[in-house]
Amino acid sequence: MPAKQQPNLLFNEYVKNVGGRKGRGIVDAIGDGATDEHIEKKTNYKMTEIRSLLNRLQNAGVVEYSRVKNMQNGWFTYTWRVNKTRATANYMVQLRRRHGELLRQREMLDGTQAYRCRRGCAKVSFEEAMETSFRCPKCEGKMRSVNASLERRELEKQIGAIDTILKK
Ligand SMILES: [Zn+2]
Structure with missing residues (x-):
């Protein structure tokens, strides 16, 4: 196989080990970056399940978040991103x-x-x-x-x- 594909293979394997089929669903739903609500809409998983999967994926270094405070209601919006490089390094x-x-x-x-x-x-x-x-x-x-x-x-x-x- 082409060497270029190897990191993706490793990444996919790691995601499967960490989060299973649903973890994969979360990662796909995040794409280039997504909020909890966006992930919920895309996956149709329950929010509690999404949070627990995100937590597991974050601990494994697969995803990370940035948060922005809404000045009107004081709530934070979390935007999730996938970090393939770090995930692959952790898997190695x-x-x-x-x-x-x-x-x-x-x-x-x-x-x-x-x-x-x-x-x-x-x-x-x-x-x-x-x-x-x-x-x-x-x-x-x-x-x-x-x-x-x-x-x-x-x-x-x-x-x-x-x-x-x-x-x-
Ligand atoms: Zn015997």
């Missing part, structure tokens, strides 16, 4: 953190050499597996090293997916 930070966690998990798999029952009922240390002659303490089925298991492949897959995103 989140991905890097997740990446670090996954690497640590993989290291633990390497270091501990756990054994797991093929049926999945138990996971034990190497020492414990030795005691039962590599038989599951629950079902007596054969235990195999977790290193060769799906768990590691699954971790590798997730690490690889994040690697691909971070390298772009």
